[in-house]
Amino acid sequence: MSIVFERTRGMVDMPLHYCPGCTHGIIHRLVAESLVELGLMDDAVCVSSVGCSVFTYNYFDCDAYQASHGRAAAVATGSKRVLKDRTVFTYQGDGDLAAIGTAETVHAAARGENVTIIYVNNAIYGMTGGQMAPTTLVGQKATTSPNGRSAELQGYPIRVCEMLSTLDGTAFAERVSVHNPANVRKAKKAIKKAFEVQTAKQGFSIVEILSTCSTNWGLNPTDSLKWLEDNMIPYYPLGNFKTPEEN
Amino acid sequence: MAFTEEVIFAGFGGQGVLSMGRMVAYAGMLKGMNVSWLPSYGPEMRGGTANCNVIVSDGLIGSPVVADADTLIVMNRPSLDKFESWVRPGGKILVNSSLIDIKVTRDDVEAFYYPVNEVAAECGNLKAANMVMLGAYIKHRSFLEENDLLGAFLKVFGEAKKNLLPLNEKAVAAGATLV
Amino acid sequence: MEKMLMKGNEAVGAAAIKAGCKYFFGYPITPQNELPEYMSRELPKNGGTYLQAESEIGAINMVFGAAGAGARVMTSSSSPGIALKQEGISYLCGAELPCVIVNMSRSGPGLGGIQPAQGDYFQATRGGGNGDYYTPVYAPASIQETVDLVQEAFDVADTYRTPVIILGDGMIGQMMESVEFKDIQKRRLPQKDWALKEHVEKGSKKLINSLYIKPEEMEPHLQKIFGKYDVIKKEEVRYxxxxxxxxxxxxxxxxxxxxxxxxxxxxxxxxxxxxxxxxxxxxxxxxxxxxxxxxxxxxxxxxxxxxxxxxxxxxxxxxxxxxxxxxxxxxxxxxxxxxxxxxxxxxxxxxxx
The missing domain is CATH 3.40.50.920 (Rossmann fold)
Known part of the structure; x- marks a missing residue:
């Protein structure tokens, strides 16, 4: 009998801690598959962040750091400057990257650090229980915006890829989603491309992946996918914002 | 008795006050003595006041802060106002009379007045006024000779400034004749 | 080697390079600026990398990354900047990463002033960040001693897998004295078999981590670290x-x-x-x-x-x-x-x- 589907060798054989219906699992698998297919898995260095993705160092079958909240891009910088030929990537959520870690992220991009950022945007703080994130949509309810995010009181959500693509050091920036199979395939393509940009030493690469949080959105998994499509994509348009020119 | 010389150099930024101190410290070190050089540092980067404390000793140097100077060298008037009281009784004050038109008020110290700007101009460059003053200084405090200063010159300013050595040699010698 | 007249901040840099420091992550603050300036000039000539970070927080986390990769690494700042680094120092201690951190201290609290002060004694000797930890702290009194202790600090950091602090002040940083770079007694240092390597060894996944979510794992982790502190207290006291x-x-x-x-x-x-x-x-x-x-x-x-x-x-x-x-x-x-x-x-x- 031929094998049609199997566990990726890029992930350790252990249960993930994510909530049922969460799309983190899909994203993990895409990252691991991409690294394996590119022959980079053994050389990869994962920098875990703080938030739901805090335990990613357990899941990816490669060397790893656990960074303090928001500082993954700085830790990746220090690591990559020493380990110049290894594939260094961070795996961060929207609170970690776009709130507390904004400075580290923007400056790693501005310096053109040759690292890859896997940025999971689910518009909410998951691990701590559904508080408002820098990417929470206007009107979206969170435990610290109980009546929905008010632009007047709390300002506007941040579009990270658009912002970073204005920087000369950013070589690759693309926003993808994992709410249906066609987009999952596109997401994998973008993740692979980002790692290829790093291998070619072309500079900073980021893939922003729109993701769901059934638990804190208060929706079932299928309704969550629909909510993402209907609400997040209009504000966070999918697509490539920057890619290196082909020689 | 162990030899120790504690000096305060003071002036405005651009007069080469910190360099004077470094020259004396370096020359002292090259003669095998212990030395310390402590600059004032502040928020102003240019044109502000500048001063440094230098200690040269054949023993261990304690505090690098000069509180009772053996010698005070002042290159502009605010420096005299500020540091006149920092000299020990019996100490010396060397005054740049080109820019300072008042006299030292204390009578328990020795004061000397040298028009070092004019002398430097006669040597060919007004900027060498600090070297003229150093030439006078080493006549007062005989632990250094002209050659020691010139030996320190290249250490402080680097080989790139070697072309300025003849000018500075002339300025130091001219300063020495003032005493 | 001949005696040189050196500024304290520059002497720290020269001593670090002599000790094999290859990475320096800096951020400007008075009165320590001559140190990052020196490193930006001299480290590349010695096969190293100087990088100016976006903040002291960025710098200390770059240190975390480089130390985890086994490099000899240094950062420096002055009091308010060292306060910003405390989060990173706590993580470095938790993850047992060796590095040298220089504080040319000034007065505080707050922005305080830029003249020499010793108000960071508690911060340096009581941990400074969150959690149970200490860092060895050296307080040199002359530029020669600064040079000797910086070299020693790197060895102590590697011996015990701990950050080490050099606590100077604005005067130590700014003054010049004569220095001689003597060969200090070399220690037998342990292999960094815990660090990430340029070339991966099969089947030995390396993890640089301060997270022990289970109390029954965190407690022995702390007991192990404090076991090292007992040795440091026995072996490394200097006065x-x-x-x-x-x-x-x-x-x-x-x-x-x-x-x-x-x-x-x-x-x-x-x-x-x-x-x-x-x-x-x-x-x-x-x-x-x-x-x-x-x-x-x-x-x-x-x-x-x-x-x-x-x-x-x-x-x-x-x-x-x-x-x-x-x-x-x-x-x-x-x-x-x-x-x-x-x-x-x-x-x-x-x-x-």
Whole structure:
């Protein structure tokens, strides 16, 4: 009998801690598959962040750091400057990257650090229980915006890829989603491309992946996918914002 | 008795006050003595006041802060106002009379007045006024000779400034004749 | 090697390069700027990398990344910037990463001033960030000692897998003295088999981590780290004791202030008063053993600091209630004059009579 589907060798054989219906699992698998297919898995260095993705160092079958909240891009910088030929990537959520870690992220991009950022945007703080994130949509309810995010009181959500693509050091920036199979395939393509940009030493690469949080959105998994499509994509348009020119 | 010389150099930024101190410290070190050089540092980067404390000793140097100077060298008037009281009784004050038109008020110290700007101009460059003053200084405090200063010159300013050595040699010698 | 006249900040850089430091992550702040400037100029010539970070927080986390990759790495700042680094120092301690952190301290709290001060004693010797940890702290009193201790600090960091702090002050950073780069006694250092490598060894996944989510794993992790601290306390304490035999009063002072006390000792000699000096070179571990023997003539300890009084707490612990512990301090960037210390000693003795 031929094998049609199997566990990726890029992930350790252990249960993930994510909530049922969460799309983190899909994203993990895409990252691991991409690294394996590119022959980079053994050389990869994962920098875990703080938030739901805090335990990613357990899941990816490669060397790893656990960074303090928001500082993954700085830790990746220090690591990559020493380990110049290894594939260094961070795996961060929207609170970690776009709130507390904004400075580290923007400056790693501005310096053109040759690292890859896997940025999971689910518009909410998951691990701590559904508080408002820098990417929470206007009107979206969170435990610290109980009546929905008010632009007047709390300002506007941040579009990270658009912002970073204005920087000369950013070589690759693309926003993808994992709410249906066609987009999952596109997401994998973008993740692979980002790692290829790093291998070619072309500079900073980021893939922003729109993701769901059934638990804190208060929706079932299928309704969550629909909510993402209907609400997040209009504000966070999918697509490539920057890619290196082909020689 | 162990030899120790504690000096305060003071002036405005651009007069080469910190360099004077470094020259004396370096020359002292090259003669095998212990030395310390402590600059004032502040928020102003240019044109502000500048001063440094230098200690040269054949023993261990304690505090690098000069509180009772053996010698005070002042290159502009605010420096005299500020540091006149920092000299020990019996100490010396060397005054740049080109820019300072008042006299030292204390009578328990020795004061000397040298028009070092004019002398430097006669040597060919007004900027060498600090070297003229150093030439006078080493006549007062005989632990250094002209050659020691010139030996320190290249250490402080680097080989790139070697072309300025003849000018500075002339300025130091001219300063020495003032005493 | 010939003697050179060097500024403290630059001497730190030269000593670090001599010790094999290859990475430096900096951020400007007065009065330590000559150090990152020196490193940006000299490290590339020596096969290393200097990088200016976006903040002190960024810099210390770059140190985390480079130290985890096994590199000899340094960062520096001054008081408010060191405060910003505390999160990273706590993580470095939790993950047991070796590095050297230089604090050319100034006055505080807040933005304070830029003149020399010793108000960071608590911050340096009590951990400074969150959680149970200490860092070895060296307090040099001259540029030569700074150079020697910086080289030693890298070896101590590697031996015990810990960040090490060099606590200078604006005066140590800014002053020039003659230095000689002597070959210091090399230690036998353990292999960094825990670090990430340029070339991956199959089947040995490396993890740089301070997260132990299960209490039953966190407790033994801390016990292991504190086991190292016990060894450090036994092996690495350094201090200098001067003029203490038969002293009327024994001053306790570190760094810059210890030199002012030396002047006071000379001045007091002229009046027939003997002032001793205990100079801690390691602030943590504090040299408690230096206080074991007290001459019967000694009437008091005097902690002299450029602060409102911080080290005095350790002096009181060391004194263990035997003698009065007096204090003389000038905070805020004022450097005390020797005569002030002289007057304080006379006041203490006058009061005792």
């Amino acid at each position: 200098e004791k001067f003029n203490c035999e038969g002293a009327d009063v024994v001053a306790v002072a570190y760094g810059t202030v210890s030199r002012i006390v030396r002047n006071a000792i000379k001045k007091l000699e002229e009046d027939g008063i003997k002032l001793g000096l205990i100079r801690p070179i390691t602030l943590w571990p504090f040299p408690f053993e230096a206080f074991d023997e007290i001459s019967p003539e000694t009437k008091a300890f005097l902690s002299v600091e450029m602060s409102m009084g911080q080290m005095i707490d350790d002096v009181k612990i060391a004194n263990a209630g035997r003698l009065p512990v007096e204090f003389y301090g000038r905070p805020g960037g004022i450097v005390p004059k020797p005569i002030e210390v002289v007057d304080k000693v006379k006041e203490i003795l006058g009061g005792a009579k």
